[in-house]
Amino acid sequence: MKQISENLFLYEDTCNVYVVKNGHSAVLIDFGSGDVLDELAAIGVKRVTDVLLTHHHRDQCQGLERANHEGINIWVPHMEQDLFQEVDTHWQAREIDNNYNMRQDRFSLLWPVTITGTLTDYSTRVFNQQLFTIIPTPGHTVGSISIITELDGKKIAFTGDLIAGPGKVWSLSATQWTYNGGEGIALTVLSLLDLQEREIDLLLPSHGVVIDEPDFAINLLIERLRELMKRRKQNPRLFELREKPYETITPHLLKNRTSLSNSYVLISSSRKALMIDFGYDFVGGVAAGADRASRRPWLYTISALKRDFHVDSIDVVIPTHFHDDHVAGFNLLKSVENTQVWCPENFSDILENPQSYDLPCLWYDPISVDRKLPLHQAIQWEEYELTLYEQPGHTLYAVAIQFEVDGKKMLAVGDQYQGTDYNYVYHNGFRIWDYRASARLYKNIRPDILLFGHCDPIYVTDEYLDIITENGEALERLHQELLPLETIDFGAEGFGATIKPYQIFVEEGGTFSIEVEIKNPFQEEEEAIVNVVVPNKWKVRNGKMKVGISGKGTAKVKTEITVPPRMKIRRERIAVDLTIGKKRFGQHAEALVTIK
8 A cells, every 4th residue: 555645545456546535434546356445454444435436447346346245335437337237238239259349348347236326527526525526538448537636735637547657558459449440549639638728736547657747748648649640640630620629600600520410509699609419529539339338428629619709608409300429418518517408399208218219329318308399480599599390301300490690591400411412211210201391391491501410511502402302302202113102101111010118117026008109001091900919927908909090090009018026137028919901010019128
């Protein structure tokens, strides 16, 4: 046990374990094998109240089962929580054969541990009467954090494996998040620069030496990483984008140049900002996989927005649609900036209850909506009027947002198009006429500028409107020619039923309800027969339901299902077997049930 200052100690284990002492109790930063618990009496510590983890790698936390056994609270990075408490699921799902995912998520715990809670980015928490601030510092892993506190007269950052010493990282291999990628290198640079601006006195890494000259250590490391990126031809604009993350479209409308999908900022005369979409701010590359630990929103450019454009507050954020790359940062904006989430009424429930839906690109956590916005009505925000129009195509659950700023009529259309190119996904609820309808909408509105989600804004011309009209009509015609819609019309996606909620969580012996929506694919009214399919020993209140449905119409039926006692299982399947008229279509819908 090495003493760093009066109340700060270091124990060298499978990683550096730091002991923050307060009288006879202590907080540990990282845990290693857990052997530190055997050495605490030597420094007068009788009790450990909490363990705070900087990231999920085994060398940081392999002994946590002992912490569970001794009743010590365990706190983990919010984005990596599943790699602690749900790591069994990770091991079952992780690609092994034909693997192109280079993330070191296989350096995770072998078995799950019980956690007390998560350390959310930018939060300030008190543990054992000591104040700690959580800062996102991706680089070594996607979800890594640094933990800042003031102790014994110094501002200290526990940095995990972000930096190992002057000019050194513990692992370059860990920074490769895709095949032949270098995503973590760019994020390491961004994280180091963020830490440097926080004027830290002492950097305490998980591996390596205590760093008492942070500026020198960070500058040397950035210099070396910058050369590596240059020689690998990766992220050539990283420093330029960090210096100027926002570009001006008009004096009061900005575009974030660093985000995975474009977010736009409308600035009022009162120096407030309204954001249209806010997903992943400042992306240095996207990690392989789609698990929670592979996706990291943060608020990296907000300080530059306030500094460069004299913005006092991020007042409101409005999504064009529900996809994660457009909404991932909403909860951070709410918790850190007190931003209100205003959401169009046609997909507010998806943000608030994502597990009820079987849709692509859902964010992992619910996002509470402060105001549900009606469609086709003017909405006032500061001196601006915004009107939201239903815009199916890329997804059924989307809007186009029309407003005027600096004498220009804008239409923010999310991911509907990339230039003039289609951007539709069948499982998003695409209908074959949607692009004909959106072209007509654009012609009716006749905006000056279109704001896209994944390409630069464009000035609208008659030629552009003619092209997307022709493309929309052709797309509809081709679907009519290719699909047997004249005999059986289940739409472009091709399924006759859906179950809601899609993901269901129930206690042993508990009962849950489902709602089944059925489509009639025929021109004439028909009777639909819905048979509920469940595992043996499960009970269905009404296992066979009948309902009449008008031609090409839809209907909904509900029932209750009771699961057996003394059973725990993850994602057991249920389904409905569908017959409409004289035609049996089989098991057209499923849902997943987890018994806790």
